[in-house]
Amino acid sequence: EIVLKKKKLSLVDGRKQVDSVHLRREGHTQLARKLSAVDLVAIGVGATLGAGVYILVGTVAREHSGPALTISFLIAGIAAALSAFCYAELACRCPSAGSAYHYTYICVGEGFAWLVGWALILEYTIGSSAVARGITPNLALFFGGEEKLPAFLARHTIPGLGIVVDPCAAVLILIVTVLLCIGIKESTLAQTIITTVNVSALLFIIIAGGYLGFKNGWIGYEIPSGYFPFGVNGMFTGCAIVFFSYIGFDSVTSTAEEVKNPQSDLPLGIALALSICCILYMLVSIIIVGLVPYYDLDPDTPISSAFASYGVQWPVYIITAGAVTALCSSLLGSLLPQPRVLMAMARDGLLPSFFSDINEFTLVPVKSTITTGVFAAALAFFMDVSQLAGMVSVGTLLAFTTAAVSVLILRYVPPDEVPVPSSLQKSIDSISSRCCGNIQEISNNNLKDLACSFGSKGDALLRNPLIEKGVVAQDVQKGQMRRKIAAWTITLLCIGVLILASSASAEFLPSILRFTLCGVGGVFLLCSLIVLTCIEQDDARHGFGHTGGFICPFVPFLPAACILVNTYLLIDLGAATWIRVSVWFVIGALVYIFYSRKHSSLLNAVYVPSAYANEIYRSSSASVA
Secondary structure, eight states, X not given: XXXXXXXXXXXXXXXXXXXXXXXXHHSOOOOXXXXXXXXXXXXXXXXXXXXXXXXXXXXXXXXXXXXXXXHHHHHHHHHHHHHHHHHHHHHHHSOSTTTHHHHHHHHXXXXXHHHHHHHHHHHHHHHHHHHHHHHHHHHHGGGTSGXXXXXXXXXXXXXXXXXXXXXXXXXXHHHHHHHHHHOHHHHHHXXXXXXXXXXXXXXXXXXXXXXXXXXXXXXGGOOTTOSOTTHHHXXXXXXXXXXXXXXXXXXXXXXXXXXXXXXXXXXXXXXXXHHHHHHHHHHHHHHHHHHSOGGGSOSSSHHHHHHHTTTOOTHXXXXXXXXXXXXXXXXXXXXXXXXXXXXXXXHTXXXXXXXXXXXXXXXXXXXXXXXXXXXXXXXXXXXXXXXXXXXXXXXXXXHHHHHHHHHHHHHHSOOOEEEEOGGGHHHHHHHHHHHHHHHHHHHHHHHHHHHHHTXXXXXXXHHOTTHHHHHHHHHXXXXXXHHHHHHHHHHHHHHHHHHXXXXXXOTTSOHHHHHHHHHHHHHHHHHHHHHHHHSOOOGGGXXXXXXXXXXXXXXXXXXXXXXXXXXXXXXXTOHHHHHHHHXXXXXHHHHIIIIIHHHOTTTTOEEEEGGGHXXXXXXXXXXXX
């Protein structure tokens, strides 16, 4: 018999339901849906197109890529697009605040979601503090140097402690925090203005630099060492470095709950933001490495020095204005997502409900925003967090990886059970008993359809009293077997990627052992892809979440490539970074064990087949009425 199964899962395995009208009605106040595709592009470009392009082109060109820097940016952009495809589908299906944390909770489970959310908190906090600290020296150029900054903005050293405080960084964070508290539309308008100034500065560099190049000749491309002075390996090393300049487009998905038409605007915003950034990065790199030989570029001020080599000094003010606005837009892009991640975690009971409160006038999480801003301002004021910058990448790459895994799960083993509050136990029992009574009728209808497909043999099949149970049981058994195979194959794929990426990064291992492990990991990965290609994707994927939006192409190959790229970059961050991150994760584990696990919204949830969830909610509403 087919009956409703009621069970309680462990919190590590528990997965929450995609937000529905039922959850919205009895849940928390929702954020204001005011954002359009243009707003999303401004948020994505502003958060991604940071000041790194004003410095990164010099460092990477001098030490790794040479004139092939443009190709490095192109390949890195393609690698970032892999994650963007996965984010676009998940954001359309699950358009709620929380970004990767939200997707992981729905597709993977609570334990992994907590890990991702905890890593994102670290990323946004350190990222915003580091960006704010970087604004002070650039802003000082307008005053003629840091020593000429106003006293209340200049950096000071605390006597006896040796701590360098940065009031300017703290003030800027507090200003952005106030702006974010006013409203999402107002802060997005400010982001649009700042980003426009930054893009205009880059366009000036491209146009003016192109004019100088065509007028005086592209001497940077006439060097005897050729286009690949460091070889292909140097170009790929440059790819790994400039890849992090594309981090930021995920800020778009954090505002999914505030978008007017998420199914159409979210993928469009992500695609346009990433494309604009990639094109600008490539054009700037083409100009700069063409104006000056790569070995003559100043690693600190490559763009200004390139113009100065032609006797043109005045563009330094436009370039500095672009760098300052780029840092300001990155600061806003770092502070915008974190309150929404905190809000999503608090809604699920993993953090105190204080963080989930939404102001009824501005319709933004004001308490979370203020808490985030004050903490980030204090961190930027007292600490030089530049040494912790590597920890920012852990949160982003972990989020990218889990998003790709979530796409595979959604396609092959989408959650077939959803949590229902235990307060609806009467409705669950009612639907369960009614379901058992209606199974005979449902099965007879399916049986008639099956008999018609056999033609003249249909009557004989209908006369067989055992066929009903046999057919239904056989279909259910096949579906369960396919899901088990797919689940284990996805697990094997992740293990293969981990072995392959770890051995590829382990240069200290003997060559034979290293290549052997790479081969083993490659075999696991290849076999997993073959199995996933041969078996059918689950039909339930068509009705999972909000339908009608973007669909990630080339599954399972694209998500698998995304997992491989991001896992390799995660492992390649170095031991020092992972030691620091491990301390943060240990703190997070203690918080989860002693607080979050005990207050989770899934603590007393009853899991029912997803096909009956809506009927249970309707039955509960009718009883209340």
